[in-house]
Structures are given as C-alpha cells and as structure tokens.
Amino acid sequence: MILTPQTFDQIFPIAKLWLLGFVPAGAQPLASAILSVVPVLIAFPLLFAITTWLERKGLGRMQNRLGPNRTGPFGLLQPIADAVKSLTKEDIVPITADHVVHFLAPLVLVAAAFLAYAVLPIGRNMVIVNMNAGVLFFFAIGSTVELSVFMAGWSSRSKYSLLGAMRAVAQMISYEIPMVLATIVIIMQAGSLSTVSIVDKQAGYTGIFPHWYVFTPWGIVGFALFMIAATAESNRSPFDLPEGESEIIAGYYIEYSGFKFALFFLGEYLGMFATSGLAITLFLGGWSAPFSFLAWIPSYVWFFAKLLVLIAAFIWIRGTLPRLRMDQLMNLAWQYVLPMALINMLVAGIWHFMPTGPARWLVCTALLAAPCILLSLALKRKQRFQVRTYRFAE
Amino acid sequence: MVGEGILKGLAETARNFFGSYVSKERLTTLQYPEERLPQIEAARSFPFLVFDGSDWHQGMRCVACQICEKECPPKCILIKKSADKKPDAVGKPQFYPAVFAIDISVCMSCQICVEVCPFDAIKMDVDYDLPTDDRFGGLLFDKHRLAKSNQYYHQIHPTEAAAVDAALAEARTKVEAKAKVAAEARAAAEAKPAPAPQAQPADGESR
Numbered sequence: 026m027i028l029t030p031q032t033f034d035q036i037f038p039i040a041k042l043w044l045l046g047f048v049p050a051g052a053q054p055l056a057s058a059i060l061s062v063v064p065v066l067i068a069f070p071l072l073f074a075i076t077t078w079l080e081r082k083g084l085g086r087m088q089n090r091l092g093p094n095r096t097g098p099f100g101l102l103q104p105i106a107d108a109v110k111s112l113t114k115e116d117i118v119p120i121t122a123d124h125v126v127h128f129l130a131p132l133v134l135v136a137a138a139f140l141a142y143a144v145l146p147i148g149r150n151m152v153i154v155n156m157n158a159g160v161l162f163f164f165a166i167g168s169t170v171e172l173s174v175f176m177a178g179w180s181s182r183s184k185y186s187l188l189g190a191m192r193a194v195a196q197m198i199s200y201e202i203p204m205v206l207a208t209i210v211i212i213m214q215a216g217s218l219s220t221v222s223i224v225d226k227q228a229g230y231t232g233i234f235p236h237w238y239v240f241t242p243w244g245i246v247g248f249a250l251f252m253i254a255a256t257a258e259s260n261r262s263p264f265d266l267p268e269g270e271s272e273i274i275a276g277y278y279i280e281y282s283g284f285k286f287a288l289f290f291l292g293e294y295l296g297m298f299a300t301s302g303l304a305i306t307l308f309l310g311g312w313s314a315p316f317s318f319l320a321w322i323p324s325y326v327w328f329f330a331k332l333l334v335l336i337a338a339f340i341w342i343r344g345t346l347p348r349l350r351m352d353q354l355m356n357l358a359w360q361y362v363l364p365m366a367l368i369n370m371l372v373a374g375i376w377h378f379m380p381t382g383p384a385r386w387l388v389c390t391a392l393l394a395a396p397c398i399l400l401s402l403a404l405k406r407k408q409r410f411q412v413r414t415y416r417f418a419e
Numbered sequence: 420m421v422g423e424g425i426l427k428g429l430a431e432t433a434r435n436f437f438g439s440y441v442s443k444e445r446l447t448t449l450q451y452p453e454e455r456l457p458q459i460e461a462a463r464s465f466p467f468l469v470f471d472g473s474d475w476h477q478g479m480r481c482v483a484c485q486i487c488e489k490e491c492p493p494k495c496i497l498i499k500k501s502a503d504k505k506p507d508a509v510g511k512p513q514f515y516p517a518v519f520a521i522d523i524s525v526c527m528s529c530q531i532c533v534e535v536c537p538f539d540a541i542k543m544d545v546d547y548d549l550p551t552d553d554r555f556g557g558l559l560f561d562k563h564r565l566a567k568s569n570q571y572y573h574q575i576h577p578t579e580a581a582a583v584d585a586a587l588a589e590a591r592t593k594v595e596a597k598a599k600v601a602a603e604a605r606a607a608a609e610a611k612p613a614p615a616p617q618a619q620p621a622d623g624e625s626r
Contacts, residue, residue: 086439087432091448344436345428401422 030321037064037325038150061153065142072332073294074104080340087344107287114283119182122280126180130173131281131288137169138295144220145302148312148325152221159220160212163303164205167258170296171197174267174277177289181280189276192351193267196257199358200264204254204300206366210247210373211238211307220303224311233317237310242389243373246397248308250366252338255304257358259297261339263346264354301335302328361400368396460576463543465523466532468565471508475566480540482513487532487541495525496532508538509590521565523549524558539583545575 032039041060048056078093078101085092093100118127144159146152156162171194178190215223215238229236238244257264268276278289305311309331312324349357372392379385439445449456466487470478483500499518507513532541544567551557573580 083436086436089435089439089445089447091446091450341429341432345432346425 030323034149034323034325036323037148058153065147065153066139068147069139069142069295069298070291072298072329073291074108076294076298076336077107077290078103079336080343083337083340084344087341111284111287116283116285117280119280121182123180123182126176127280128285130177130180131278131285131292133173133176134170134292135288135295137166137173138292138299140166140169141296141299142302145299145306146221146224146311147302147328148323151312151325155219155221158218160208160218160223160303160307163220163299164201167296167300168201170258170292171201173292177281178277181277183280185274186277186279189267189279193260193277196260196264196267196354196358199355200254200257200362203250203358203362203366204258206363206370207247207250207254208303208307209366210243210369213370213373214238214377220306220311224306224313227310228313230317235310235313235315235317237308237313239308239310241376242386242393243369243376244308246365246369246372246393248304250362250369251304251308252335253357253362255297255300256339256342257354258300259293261297262343263349265348266351266354297339298332298336301332301339304335305331356404361404364400365393365397369393458545458575460578462545463528463530464547465526465528465544465549465560466521466530466541466565467544467567468519468562469540469542469569469572470566471569473568475563475568477505478508478569479515479562479566480508480538481516481519482507482538482540483516483519484537486535486537490531490535492529492531493525493527495522495527496520497522508540508587509594511594516562519562519565520559522559524554539587542572542576542579 041057044060045053045057081103082092082100093103096102096106118124141163143153144156144162174193174197175190178186178188178193181187211223212218215226217223217226227235227237234240239248260267278286281289305328312328314320314322314324314327372389375392376385376389379388435445469480470476471480472478483498485498485500488496488498497518497520498516501515501517503514504512505515507515528543530543533543549558569580569584572583
C-alpha cells in the first residue's frame with residue numbers, strides 16, 4: 026500500500042472496510058454499525074476528559090491561578106482522578122424522589138447527546154449515517170436534552186432542582202428557536218438538509234481561500250447567532266442560570282451524586298461538543314482545510330482542530346462574562362437573537378438573488394449592520410421598573 | 420459601541436492568561452506544602468509549655484496553679500498537681516504538673532490561658548502543621564509533647580520572649596537578694612547567743 030496523504034485521510038474508512046472483511050455477510054450491517062459507533066463513543070468522552078483539564082487550567086490562568094498541577098505532569102491525570110472519585114462516591118437518591126425517573130434522567134441525557142453525533146461528518150467519508158434530513162435529526166435529538174433536564178429536576182423532589190429545571194427548560198426552548206433559525210440560512214444556500222452535502226458544498230477553494238459559509242455577511246452573523254444560542258443551549262456561562270452555583274447550588278442536578286453526576290457532566294459537555302461540531306459543519310466548512318495548500322493534512326485532524334478552537338472560545342467566554350439575569354437572558358433571546366435571525370434569513374435570500382460582486386457585499390452588510398446596531402441599542406435602553414403593588418397582600 | 424464591554428473583558432482575561440505564563444508575580448498561588456509564607460510574629464495556633472535549660476521536665480516553668488485550667492473557655496486543659504515540689508523558674512520550690520494535657524481539637528486558640536498565667540509558663544505556638552490520622556489520641560497533647568524550650572520561644576516570638584526573660588531575671592535577682600538577706604540574718608542570729616526560733620527562710624510559697 027502506498028502511503029499518500031489520501032491514505033492517511035481515509036485511514037479509518039479503510040480500516041473499517043478491512044475489518045468488515047473478516048465478518049460473515051449476514052452480520053455485516055450490525056458489525057458496520059458497531060465499527061462506526063465505537064470510535065465516536067471513545068473519542069468524544071476522551072475529548073471530554075481533556076476538556077475538563079483544559080478548562081480548569083485555562084480558567085485558572087485567566088484568574089492568575091495555576092489550576093490543577095498535583096496529579097501527574099501539569100495535572101494531566103486530573104480527569105482520571107476525577108473519574109475514580111466519582112465512581113467510588115456514594116450514590117445518594119432522595120427518599121421522596123421518583124426513583125425510576127431519577128435514574129433514567131442522566132441516561133437519557135447522555136444517550137441523546139451521543140445520538141446527535143450520528144449525523145456529524147468528522148472527516149471525509151466519516152459520518153455514521155448520511156441522513157438526507159441530518160440537520161433536522163440533530164435538532165430533534167437535541168430537544169430530548171430538555172426532557173432529561175426536566176426529568177432530573179422534577180424527579181428529585183427538591184425546590185432547587187425544580188427551579189433549576191424550570192429555568193433550564195425556559196432557556197433551552199427560548200434559544201432553540203433562534204438556533205434553528207440561524208441554521209436556516211445555510212440550508213437555504215446549500216439546498217440540502219444533509220450535513221455531508223453541506224460540507225461538500227463548502228469544500229472548494231477560490232485561490233487559496235475556502236468557500237466556507239462563515240465568510241459571507243449572513244454567514245458570519247448566522248455563526249455568531251448560532252454560537253450565542255449554542256452557549257445558551259449547553260447551559261454554559263454566561264447563560265448558566267439553570268446551574269447557578271451561587272443561587273440554586275447546581276440547579277436540576279443538585280440531588281445527583283457520584284457517577285450519575287458525572288454522567289450529567291459528560292452529557293453537558295457532549296452536547297456542547299455536538300453543537301460546536303454542528304457549527305463547524307454548517308459554517309466553518311466541516312472537515313475541510315482552511316487553506317488549499319493545507320489540504321494534505323487529514324480531514325479529521327481539521328475537524329478536531331476546529332472543535333478545540335471553539336472549545337477554547339467557550340472557555341474564554343466562561344472566564345470573562347458574568348451570569349445574565351433571567352430578564353436579560355429572555356430579552357436577549359426574543360428581542361435580539363430572534364429578530365436578527367429572521368433578518369439574516371431575508372439577507373441570505375437577497376444575497377442569493379443579487380449578482381456576484383462588491384455591491385452584493387455592501388448591500389448585505391448594510392442590511393445586517395443597521396438592525397444589529399438598532400436592536401442592541403434597544404437592548405441597552407434603560408428600563409424603567411414600576412413600583413410593584415400587591416393586590417392581595419395588604 | 421455595542422459589545423465594546425465584552426471585547427474589553429475578553430482582552431483582560433486574555434492578558435491575564437498569557438501574562439500568568441510570562442510574569443511570575445502575577446501568580447498569587449503559594450505551592451503550600453513545598454513553599455510557605457514566613458510566619459508573622461504575632462501569629463498563634465495552640466498553647467505550649469515553656470521550659471528553661473535543656474531538661475524539659477526539670478526546667479518546666481509551670482507550677483500547676485491550675486488558673487489556666489479554670490479560665491479555659493472550652494475546658495480543653497487538664498492539670499493534675501504533683502505531690503512533691505521542685506524549684507521553678509525563679510528558684511523557689513513549687514509544685515509541678517504531674518499531668519498536663521491539652522486537647523487541641525477542642526482548643527479555640529483564644530490565648531486566655533496565656534493572659535492569665537502568672538508564671539509565663541504557657542505561651543502560644545505558631546505551628547499549624549499538625550495533621551494526624553488519629554483524631555482522638557493524636558490531637559490530645561500530653562506534657563512532653565507540649566513542652567518546648569525557651570530558645571524555641573525566642574525563635575517564634577522574639578520580642579515577647581525577651582520581655583518575659585527580663586521580667587524573670589528581675590524576679591530571680593529579687594529572690595536571690597531576699598535569700599541573701601535571710602541568710603545574712605540567719606548567720607547574724609546564729610552568731611548571737613540566743614537565736615530567734617521563728618526565723619524563717621524567705622523561700623516561701625507566696626509570690
């Protein structure tokens with residue numbers, strides 16, 4: 026076999042085909058599914074372990090601390106120590122909790138988080154299922170997360186967890202809408218719901234520059250809106266009201282301990298990786314290289330490099346921004362992100378029908394910049410609060 | 420400009436992130452077991468018993484007066500008086516503690532025992548590194564464990580220890596002078612044909 030860049034790029038599909046050769050024909054569909062799923066089940070939890078370490082180190086450095094540095098060199102074995110700790114901890118279930126639902130909630134969360142990876146193209150020819158409604162499937166599965174969060178909050182029978190679950194559900198439903206609307210521009214432009222063909226459409230180059238959708242006025246706005254919504258969807262700072270350590274301790278998973286808590290943690294990070302992966306697929310050209318002369322580097326390396334960049338951005342944001350208030354959160358969703366997503370769809374349509382050239386750029390940028398500034402000014406407007414009167418209290 | 424605050428904040432955290440790798444003085448973390456801050460002189464943790472000289476038992480200043488035991492708010496001190504006597508720091512024969520124990524799991528480091536001690540025998544230590552895997556026996560300090568030399572006291576609280584030493588030296592000279600006077604009086608009385616039978620040595624219990 027000749028070791029060309031193409032071989033390295035396709036090493037996983039080739040290995041899978043080679044392994045399938047040993048399996049009898051009748052068992053091949055099952056074996057093929059297992060061989061596709063298992064690497065995802067290994068790679069992303071591993072990435073989760075690395076990310077917890079990166080996050081603690083990064084946040085520490087942003088706060089002029091050292092971060093974990095006791096377990097292994099640079100604290101690299103910290104995830105293992107955490108895993109051992111959470112595995113050996115006592116699993117406490119409140120006596121009044123609904124035991125079945127309490128047990129199922131973390132499982133549903135992790136299962137839903139893993140299912141979303143089914144449609145993410147991790148590399149060239151590296152997707153578990155090439156669904157022709159892949160983006161739709163992703164969002165359909167993503168909404169299961171809300172279910173599991175509410176299951177956890179409700180079944181714990183604790184005020185804090187119920188409060189956290191209420192907040193989480195309100196927040197996730199509010200941000201799901203702008204998230205989906207922000208992706209519609211991509212679907213309009215690509216003319217397909219399949220994640221694989223969306224990436225294929227972005228894989229070409231003009232000179233050395235790629236055809237990523239993020240390099241258009243509506244693409245960059247869509248990307249920004251998508252990332253805001255994704256941050257809120259994954260309950261991360263500054264949208265971490267459902268967890269709110271300082272107010273409601275840990276929100277919906279306050280009554281979880283030991284390995285179930287670790288599962289929640291895992292599910293949350295897997296959800297974050299999945300939405301980041303979708304953002305990469307839709308806006309950042311999926312597995313395609315950022316410059317044509319870098320195309321020799323295997324496609325899956327590019328996917329994970331982009332994923333790590335987005336994770337770093339998430340950590341950076343978390344280290345910077347304070348938590349929003351509930352009304353600020355809702356105002357941002359309904360008064361800024363949602364109108365901008367709708368305007369963005371309009372602009373994407375105009376872009377599609379205008380002739381190529383600088384005029385198209387100018388018109389679309391102006392059409393997006395004006396409402397962006399106006400809407401943010403409206404958000405910044407000082408709100409006058411009324412003195413609250415109580416009808417029944419006096 | 421909209422979003423200016425967010426950008427400023429991001430720049431600040433980025434400056435901190437990279438700055439912490441460049442300049443060491445940004446990092447305020449102390450790698451505790453390996454490096455420690457220098458102790459300040461007024462620091463205190465738990466009481467200890469001062470002894471003079473090299474023999475911890477012979478030189479112990481405590482005379483088992485039990486004032487500290489009575490004053491201790493959480494009642495963490497246990498003292499049992501000895502039957503016999505030995506000379507104290509200033510040279511007078513005194514009782515000494517047969518048992519002196521402090522339960523540092525109960526002690527609240529209030530320093531009241533130190534304030535009330537008339538013999539400068541109990542002082543506050545600065546040692547805080549006292550972990551043990553036996554939370555009952557390991558935290559109950561007996562007489563031997565509590566006894567620490569006057570040199571050690573000078574090391575941890577130099578100013579205070581110097582003042583105490585000066586006071587003790589003064590007391591010692593006073594006692595010696597008194598003893599001398601008494602000895603002279605006795606000698607004079609012995610020289611006379613009819614000695615007074617009630618002539619007592621000055622080294623009584625009172626102080």
